[in-house]
Each structure stands twice: as C-alpha cells, then as structure tokens.
Amino acid sequence: xxxxxxxTGIPASRxxxxxxxxxxxxxxxxxxPEKIQTNEVEGHLDRFxxxxxxxxEKFERLKKSESGEVAEILDAQIETLKDPELNKxxxxxxxxxxxxSEYAIYSTxxxxxxxxxxxxxxxxxxxxxxxxxIRDQLIDIVRNRRRETxxxxxxxxxxxxxxxxxxxxxSRQNIAGVVMEKGGLTSHAVxxxxxxxxxxVINVKWNRKKLLKGEEVxxxxxxxxxxxxxxxxxxxxxxxxxxxxxxxxxxxLKIIDQPSETRxxxxxxxxANVEFLEELPRIEKHGAHGVGLLRTETIxxxxxxxxxxxxxxxxxxxxxxxxxxxxxxxxxxxxxxKLIGDSDLEANPFLGWRGxxxxxxxxxxxxxxxxxxxxxxxxxxxQIKMLxxxxxxxxxxxxxxxxxxxxxxxxxKGSVNIDSELPIGxxxxxxxxxxxxxxxxxxxxxFSIGTNDLTQYTLAVDRGNERISDLFQPNxxxxxKLIQMTKVGADKHGVPVAVCGEMASKPKxxxxxxxxxxxxxxxxxxxxxxxxxxxxxxxxxxxxxLADSVLSANSPLEAEKLLNQFV
Ligand code: PEP
Ligand code: MG
Numbered sequence: 001x002x003x004x005x006x007x008t009g010i011p012a013s014r015x016x017x018x019x020x021x022x023x024x025x026x027x028x029x030x031x032x033p034e035k036i037q038t039n040e041v042e043g044h045l046d047r048f049x050x051x052x053x054x055x056x057e058k059f060e061r062l063k064k065s066e067s068g069e070v071a072e073i074l075d076a077q078i079e080t081l082k083d084p085e086l087n088k089x090x091x092x093x094x095x096x097x098x099x100x101s102e103y104a105i106y107s108t109x110x111x112x113x114x115x116x117x118x119x120x121x122x123x124x125x126x127x128x129x130x131x132x133x134i135r136d137q138l139i140d141i142v143r144n145r146r147r148e149t150x151x152x153x154x155x156x157x158x159x160x161x162x163x164x165x166x167x168x169x170x171s172r173q174n175i176a177g178v179v180m181e182k183g184g185l186t187s188h189a190v191x192x193x194x195x196x197x198x199x200x201v202i203n204v205k206w207n208r209k210k211l212l213k214g215e216e217v218x219x220x221x222x223x224x225x226x227x228x229x230x231x232x233x234x235x236x237x238x239x240x241x242x243x244x245x246x247x248x249x250x251x252x253l254k255i256i257d258q259p260s261e262t263r264x265x266x267x268x269x270x271x272a273n274v275e276f277l278e279e280l281p282r283i284e285k286h287g288a289h290g291v292g293l294l295r296t297e298t299i300x301x302x303x304x305x306x307x308x309x310x311x312x313x314x315x316x317x318x319x320x321x322x323x324x325x326x327x328x329x330x331x332x333x334x335x336x337x338k339l340i341g342d343s344d345l346e347a348n349p350f351l352g353w354r355g356x357x358x359x360x361x362x363x364x365x366x367x368x369x370x371x372x373x374x375x376x377x378x379x380x381x382x383q384i385k386m387l388x389x390x391x392x393x394x395x396x397x398x399x400x401x402x403x404x405x406x407x408x409x410x411x412x413k414g415s416v417n418i419d420s421e422l423p424i425g426x427x428x429x430x431x432x433x434x435x436x437x438x439x440x441x442x443x444x445x446x447f448s449i450g451t452n453d454l455t456q457y458t459l460a461v462d463r464g465n466e467r468i469s470d471l472f473q474p475n476x477x478x479x480x481k482l483i484q485m486t487k488v489g490a491d492k493h494g495v496p497v498a499v500c501g502e503m504a505s506k507p508k509x510x511x512x513x514x515x516x517x518x519x520x521x522x523x524x525x526x527x528x529x530x531x532x533x534x535x536x537x538x539x540x541x542x543x544x545x546l547a548d549s550v551l552s553a554n555s556p557l558e559a560e561k562l563l564n565q566f567v
Contacts, residue, residue, distance in 0.1 A: 005211075005228040009179070009204035012190045014526070016242040017177020017199035017219035019154035021211055021228065024162065031106045031139060035098045044094045044101040044142075051101075051141035055134070056081050062168065068277020068317070070168055070192070073130075077163075080134055086112065101142045109135035121349070129182065129189060133163025151175060156217040158206065162189045171196045177219030179204050179226050196278070201226055252529035256287030260532060264539040268514055270532055271328075271522040273500060277314070280321035282525035287532060290325030292522020293387070293448065293500040294318055296369070297334045311372035319380050326383050328448070328522075329373055330427070332365060333389035334358055350462060355390025355427075360399050370407040378417030385423045387448055392430040397443060400424075429453035429501070434482035437489025447490050448522070451501025455479050473556040474503050480551055480559065487517055498522055507534035508563040514540070515547030542566075 036044060056078055063074040080086070086108060093104035109131055116128045151157065153174040161182040162170070167189045170178075177199040180189070193200040199221030211228060218227040218238045227234060261267045271292030272283045283291065294315075319327050335354025346352040359366040370386075377384040388400055404424065411418050428434050429450030437447070451474050456463040458478050461471045473479075483499075490497045498520035503509045505527035513521060514535060523531060535543075546566050553559035 002210075002212075002215075002229055004231055004234070005206075007179075007204050007206055007226040007228070009201040009224045009226065011221050011224040012180075012202045013178075013193040013198055013200035014221045015177075015197065015199035016238055016245060017156055017175075017217075017221065018238060018242060019156040019176030019217060019219075020152075021213060021215045021217045022151050022155035022157050022175075023208065023211065023213060024157055024159035024166075031102050033103050033107070034100050036094075036100055038098070041095055041098070044104075045091060047142045048090060048094060048101040048105065048138075051105075051138045052081050052087070054141050055137055066168065068280075070278065073192070074168075077130065077134060080131065102139045105135060105138050105142065109138075129161045130163060132161055133166060137163070156219055158211065167192045167196070167198075171198060177201075177217075177221065179206070179217075179219060181205060192278075249529075252533060253285070253287075255529055255533045255536065256285075258532075258536060260287075260289070260536075262514070262535060262538060262540050262543070264541070266519075266540040268519040268521070268535055269498075270528055271325075271498075271520070272525045272528065273522050274318060274525070277317055279525055280318065283321050284323050286525045286528040288322075288325075288525060288528055290322045291318060291327040292498055292520070294327060294329045295333065296330060297332045308368050308372045308375065311369065312375055315372060315376045316379070319376065319383060322383075324383070326385060327380075328385040328387050328425070329376075330387040330389055331356070331359055331369055335390075350456065356388055356396045356400060357390065360396065360403075363403070366400075366403055367407060370404055371411065374404075374407055374411055374418045374422065375416060377419035377422045381419040382421075384419065385425060385446065387425050387427060389427045389450075390430060390453075391426040391440070392432045394436070394439065394443070397426065397440065401443075427453075427500075428486050428497075429457070431458050431482060434486045434489075437486040438492050439489075441490045441493040441495040444495065446495060447486060447497045449483060449486055449497065449499045449501060449518075451479065451483070451499060451503035454482060454501065458482060474501075474509070475550075475553075475559040475563065476556045477551075477553055477559060480553075483513070483518075484516060484551055491517075496520065505531060507531050508546075508566050511535060511538055511543045511566065512547050512550050512563065515543030515545070516551070 059074050059078050063071050066074060089108045090104045093099045093108060094101055099107070113128045113131050116124050116131065119125060151170060151173050154176045155173070156177045156179060157170060157175055158179045159181070161180055162178065175198060178193055180200070180202045181204060182202070190200060190202060199219045201219055201221060201224050204226055215229055218230055218234070220226070227238070230238065260270055270288055271290050272286070272288035273293040273295070274280065274283065274291050275295040315329060333355045335352060335358050336350045353361070373384065373386050388397070391397055401424065408418065408420065412420070423445035425446035425448055426433065426440060426444050427450045428437065428447050431454070433440060434454065441447070452463055455461070455472060455474045455476070459471060459473065459476055461468055463472055487497050497518050499513055499518055500522040504513065504521035505523035507530055510521055510531045511534060521531070546562065549562045550559050553562055
C-alpha cells in the first residue's frame with residue numbers, strides 16, 4: 001500500500017477541501033527551439049493566428065455569463081491576446097527567425113514573464129501567472145491538443161499555477177480544493193479562490209511520481225497542510241472538522257438577525273470591507289450594515305481609461321447590494337505594492353508615491369473619481385461617504401477638499417443632481433495623522449483607522465515582507481496608543497471614528513476597540529458572523545475593562561496575553 005504524504009505550503013484560501021487528486025499537467029516541458037523551412041512559415045503563422053482567435057472567442061464566450069471582477073479579469077486576458085507588440089514579436093520569430101509557432105509563442109511570452117517576475121512589485125510578480133496560463137493555452141491550441149479537463153466534482157486540483165479563467169471553469173465543476181506550486185497571496189487565481197470559497201494552498205512542492213490521479217487528498221486552507229492518502233484516523237479528523245466548520249458557519253449565520261448590541265444592550269455597527277463584485281452577495285448574507293470600506297484601486301489596475309461611467313456602474317452595483325445602507329468609497333489608494341501603469345519603480349514604494357500623494361499629481365484620475373462619487377451621491381442621497389487614503393498632513397487634505405469643491409461646483413452648474421452634504425473622511429493610517437487627530441477632526445466629517453498601515457508605519461515594518469513578519473505587531477502598545485489618541489482627538493470635535501483595518505476582524509481586538517468607545521467596525525465579510533457573536537456575548541463594562549488593561553500593557557506580548565485571557 002502506498003504511504004501517506006504530508007506537504008506544507010502557504011494557506012491562501014480558508015476551509016477544508018476533501019476530494020480526489022487531479023493533476024493539471026504543464027504542457028511546455030517539450031517546447032524546443034526547432035527551426036522550420038521557409039515554405040512552412042505561412043502554415044505556422046496561420047496556426048498562431050487561429051490560436052489567438054480561438055482563445056479570444058473562448059474568453060468572450062466565458063465573459064457573457066460572468067459579471068464584476070470575473071468579467072474584468074477575462075477582459076484583461078482578452079487585452080493581452082490583442083497586444084500588438086506581443087503579436088508582432090511572435091510573428092517576427094516565425095517569419096524572420098524561422099521558429100515553430102509553439103516556440104515563438106513560448107519564448108516571446110517568457111520575455112514578458114521574465115520582466116514581470118523581476119519587477120520590484122509583488123503585485124506585478126503575481127500577474128506572471130496570468131501570462132503563463134495564456135501562453136500554455138496558446139501552445140496547446142497550435143499543437144492541436146485540446147486537453148479538455150475531465151475534472152469531476154470534488155477534485156482537488158494540483159497545478160504549477162492556474163489561470164483566472166481556468167479557476168472560473170474549475171469552480172463551475174464544484175472542485176474541492178486547489179494546491180499550487182507557485183502563486184502569491186495577491187494573484188488573481190488566489191483572489192478568485194477566496195471569493196469563490198475554494199480552499200487553496202500555495203507554494204507547495206510535490207513529487208509528481210508520488211501522486212496518482214484519483215487518490216484521496218485533504219487540503220487545509222487554514223493551516224496550509226495538504227495530506228495525500230490520509231490514514232483512517234486523519235480521515236476521520238478532517239471529515240469531522242469539515243462538518244464542524246459547516247455547522248459553525250450555519251450556526252454563526254443565525255446571529256445575523258439579532259440586533260447588533262452587546263449583552264447589556266449597547267449598540268455597535270458592523271460593516272463590510274469590499275473590493276470585488278463577487279463579494280457583494282455576502283454583505284447582507286453575513287449581516288453587514290453597509291460597506292465601511294470600498295477599496296477601488298484594484299479596479300483601476302484592470303482597466304485602462306477607467307472613466308466616470310464605468311466607475312458609476314461599479315459603485316451602483318455595490319450600493320444596490322448594500323440594501324439601502326451606507327457605502328464608504330475610498331479614493332484610489334494606488335502605490336506601495338499596488339502600482340498603476342505609469343508608476344516608476346521606487347526605492348521605498350510604501351514611503352513613496354501612494355494614495356493621496358499620487359491622486360494630487362494625477363488630477364485626471366482624481367477628478368474622474370470625484371465626479372463619479374458625486375454623481376452617485378445624487379442617485380443615493382445620504383447613503384454615500386468619501387474616504388481619503390494616506391493623509392499625512394493638513395495641506396494634502398486642503399488640496400483634496402479644494403479639488404472636491406471644484407467638481408461639486410462644476411456639477412451643480414451643469415444641474416447635475418448631487419448630495420452637497422456628502423461626508424468626506426480620512427483614513428488614519430499614517431502616525432502623523434493619529435498624532436494630529438484633533439487638528440484633522442476640525443476639518444473632516446469622519447475618521448476610519450487603517451490598522452494595517454498604521455502598524456506598518458508606526459513600527460517601520462513592511463507589511464508584505466515575510467522576513468520581518470514577526471515584527472508586524474498590531475498589538476504593539478504604540479499602535480494601541482495611537483488608536484486611543486485618534487479617538488480622543490476625534491471626540492473633541494464630535495467626529496465619528498471607525499476601524500477598517502484587519503484588527504477589526506478579530507473578535508477580541510474588536511471587543512477592545514468597542515471598549516475604547518469605537519463602536520463602528522468594518523471588516524472582510526467572512527469575519528462578520530464570528531465578530532458579531534463575540535460582541536453580543538459580552539457587556540460593555542467587560543470590554544471597557546479589557547481596553548483599560550490592553551492600553552496599559554508594556555509590550556505586544558502582554559497585550560496579546562490580556563486579549564487571549566478575555567473569554
Ligand atoms: C489599512 O491600512 O488598515 C487599510 C484598511 O487599508 P489597506 O489595507 O487597503 O491599505
Ligand atoms: Mg491602508
């Protein structure tokens with residue numbers, strides 16, 4: 001009997017997947033720089049052109065039954081296929097260098113992939129997967145190998161990497177999980193696996209010779225473990241855990257109809273952080289009262305020329321899914337690890353041209369977004385709020401407000417219906433903004449604390465750098481102190497404060513924030529039921545005591561201990 005194998009990778013999408021192995025083969029191992037005769041050139045050019053057309057039509061077809069982010073991804077893939085430079089280079093290699101079409105495709109795509117892999121941007125590195133996937137599909141087509149995947153329900157897919165389109169195709173077959181050799185936590189395939197609820201583990205190395213199609217596999221998207229041929233005891237353990245997870249999930253949904261108040265009846269407000277249209281059904285399903293943070297920069301990356309109408313369409317869908325509750329739209333927070341097309345590679349991108357700094361330089365982008373938000377506010381008066389990222393000094397806020405006023409006046413002059421009272425708030429995520437909270441509070445309608453960046457900038461720890469990830473400590477006393485200072489400064493002018501960083505999605509930290517008087521929290525939709533259940537189960541007194549003790553902790557460890565002891 002073949003023995004059990006345990007592999008470990010990076011957990012990328014939560015949940016337990018139980019199923020049978022299916023290996024998606026890499027088709028490029030035998031592509032070599034073989035030459036052709038001049039009389040074969042036309043045939044290879046023709047094969048290449050037909051492969052491009054075939055794939056484009058396939059993506060167009062797929063797109064018809066998709067919407068939102070999935071359709072956007074398909075659009076991006078179609079744009080790649082249309083890229084004139086890429087097409088020219090492949091045809092040149094066939095016509096002038098006399099390479100077979102599969103090698104011309106392979107080597108041209110690899111040049112692009114090489115550049116992206118070596119870019120100093122995790123986001124760009126992650127995009128290489130999409131190019132690899134298109135490359136491989138084109139090669140399959142020119143070789144006339146239409147490998148239709150005979151994936152069945154409950155397959156656990158093992159792949160070097162998976163394209164977004166493949167992930168969509170696979171999800172329709174109810175696969176149980178995905179194990180990838182490559183990929184980053186922000187790659188499209190991973191993002192899709194999360195939004196499609198497919199457990200996924202990445203950065204897993206496996207030996208193909210030791211894995212047979214159909215063998216039993218467990219994927220643990222919570223811990224990053226992958227078990228091939230589990231023993232009986234393990235089988236029972238994972239099946240029980242999966243059942244328990246499903247039971248807990250169903251149980252947790254019951255809390256949704258209960259009022260959002262502590263055990264002693266003090267109200268709190270829970271909202272959703274949203275980035276992709278696929279997340280919209282979960283806003284109401286998971287009991288969020290509106291969207292506390294709509295991240296908009298991702299949509300900016302997927303399109304060129306993201307105009308007012310296109311933005312309005314996207315925002316409208318979000319507002320409609322929020323069932324009459326408020327939606328806070330954050331202005332593009334590009335920069336850092338999220339570069340737009342004309343960004344230069346900077347030595348310190350997180351300290352560079354990011355958020356409001358980029359927006360004030362790119363008046364075209366800013367004006368378009370302001371116009372879209374104001375127009376939207378006229379359609380949904382009283383429901384829309386505007387949030388400004390990365391504010392570090394008062395002059396940035398003043399410039400932004402001036403730009404907003406100009407757009408407002410222009411629209412009013414053109415008799416466009418807008419909500420002239422549209423609230424403008426700022427992210428508190430740079431320590432200088434927290435330190436000057438009182439001054440900022442005089443000039444804005446609300447604060448939203450971004451604990452992810454506040455931690456990064458307070459502790460000088462790059463939030464994406466695995467080498468120093470143990471130093472990324474949101475429970476550091478300095479971070480808690482800045483949160484408290486923000487609240488105290490805001491209170492002086494009666495300005496409401498919310499938290500939309502990851503801290504809000506952890507039940508005990510959420511209780512501590514409520515104990516500090518911050519009773520509006522926005523988080524990823526999957527965290528909502530558990531946070532609500534925890535908050536409903538405790539009194540405000542208990543949470544205030546917790547906050548007092550955490551605020552007097554002398555170290556991150558001590559703060560964590562106090563939080564862990566809070567049951
Ligand atoms: C934050 O910094 O905490 C935040 C919510 O913004 P983002 O994670 O998008 O930078
Ligand atoms: Mg941030």
